[in-house]
Amino acid sequence: xxxxxxxxxxxxxxxxxxxxxxxxxxxxxxxxxxxxxxxxxxxxxxxxxxxxxxxxxxxxxxxxxxxxxxxxxxxxxxxxxxxxxxxxxxxxxxxxxxxxxxxxxxxxxxxxxxxxxxxxxxxxxxxxxxxxxxxxxxxxxxxxxxxxxxxxxxxxxxxxxxxxxxxxxxxxxxxxxxxxxxxxxxxxxxxxxxxxxxxxxxxxxxxxxxxxxxxxxxxxxxxxxxxxxxxxxxxxxxxxxxxxxxxxxxxxxxxxxxxxxxxxxxxxxxxxxxxx
Numbered sequence: 223x224x225x226x227x228x229x230x231x232x233x234x235x236x237x238x239x240x241x242x243x244x245x246x247x248x249x250x251x252x253x254x255x256x257x258x259x260x261x262x263x264x265x266x267x268x269x270x271x272x273x274x275x276x277x278x279x280x281x282x283x284x285x286x287x288x289x290x291x292x293x294x295x296x297x298x299x300x301x302x303x304x305x306x307x308x309x310x311x312x313x314x315x316x317x318x319x320x321x322x323x324x325x326x327x328x329x330x331x332x333x334x335x336x337x338x339x340x341x342x343x344x345x346x347x348x349x350x351x352x353x354x355x356x357x358x359x360x361x362x363x364x365x366x367x368x369x370x371x372x373x374x375x376x377x378x379x380x381x382x383x384x385x386x387x388x389x390x391x392x393x394x395x396x397x398x399x400x401x402x403x404x405x406x407x408x409x410x411x412x413x414x415x416x417x418x419x420x421x422x423x424x425x426x427x428x429x430x431x432x433x434x435x436x437x438x439x440x441x442x443x444x445x446x447x448x449x450x451x452x453x454x455x456x457x458x459x460x461x462x463x464x465x466x467x468x469x470x471x472x473x474x475x476x477x478x479x480x481x482x483x484x485x486x487x488x489x490x491x492x493x494x495x496x497x498x
Contacts, residue, residue, distance in 0.1 A: 223299055225328050226367045232263055232301035232330035233370060236402060236424040241442035243449045244426075246305075248274050248456050249290075250297040254495050257298035263330070263448075265303040266291055270456030279453070280339060284310035284320060292327040297495075301330035303372065305452075308335045312346075314357030321361040324369070331369050333404065334358045336391060337376035344380040348387075352394045359399035372426060373400035378407025385413055389420045396423045406452065409433045411444055418445040428452055 223231075235242050244263045247253035248270030256264060269279035271290050282290075291304045304327075309320040317334060324332045336351035337344055346354065355373045362368045373395035375388045392403045403421050406428040408414050414436075418425045424447035429436065431454075441449055466478035 225330075228299070228301050228328075229330045229367055229369060232303075233401075235262060235301075236370070236447050241438060241446050241449060243438065243451075244303060246270060246451050246453065246455055247294060247297075248453075250293055251492065252455065252459075253294045253297040253300075255491060257300050258491055258494070261300070263301040263303065264294065264298070265331075265450050266294055266305045267453045267456060268305045268307050269453030273453070273456055273460065280307065284323070288323055288327055291324065291329055295328040302328075303331035303370070304329050304333065306332050306334065308337055308339055309354070309358065312338065314350075314353045317354045318357040318361035321358045321369075321371070322365070325362065325365040325367070329369055331372055331402070332358075332362075333372040333374055334400075335374045335376050337374075337380055345377060345382060348391065348394070351391060352398055355395045355400055356398040363399070370401040371399070372402040372404050373398070374404040374406065376406065378405060378409075383407075385416060389417060392417065392421050392423075396421055402426055402447070404428070406430075407432065411436060411440060414441070414446065415444045424448065426450055430454055 242262055244265045245256050245261055246265045246267035247256050248267050253264055268282060268287065272279045272282045287306065295302045304324055306320060306324060309317040311317050311320060321332060334355050336346045338346050359371050362371050375391040377384050377388045388405050392405060396403060400423060403423045404426040405417055408417065408427065409432045414427055426448045427441055427446045429449055429451050438449065469475050469478050
């Protein structure tokens, strides 16, 4: 299937009324296991990838991230949306350059955050944030096969629980041409509904430790178009490894293997891809 076909299919997922889950693999293996389970699309995770190479989230370079994105794109036929953090640039021109580079990897979508990465001033000023999204949108639309651009308002993940400003930013990002809107960190259905009702674009909802009891049915009823989990699956995987390691080290026990999938099951899952 061509890149154009994959992107067109990804776009249709956002146009229908059904909410879809877009889980976040961090490498080829996790991408293929998720594809085998029947998910329709995938999203990368900057945190999951960084941890897999022994780095904290935010310590991966643009070239490293785009290389990993290309690997995940090539791992399965599914559309892939990229977590590109702040596009590795503070200025709009740098955002545009990252989007142009991302388009060359075969991605179906890419995100642009308004988080600066600067602890002293974690969120870009409103006007700059909008200009950054506009620059990324314009660079994307100039490509032969434009991706879907997801614009992210990061207030709630950075200690600024200002719903009014978050909505204002998302509305401005939509006016600047973003295809999908995303405010990670929303913990309640009321806040999620408020965002969805205030904008005229499909909304992505992040499910994580701040809202684990919400269900897909509730999110669909609220009008969420897609649901992602960020680094949640990677955290779960590392959590299981650490629990097993503590059992060995602290208790001298190895019962963790009882709950681990057998080797033939994992080999069988990956062997199918070797034949395709």
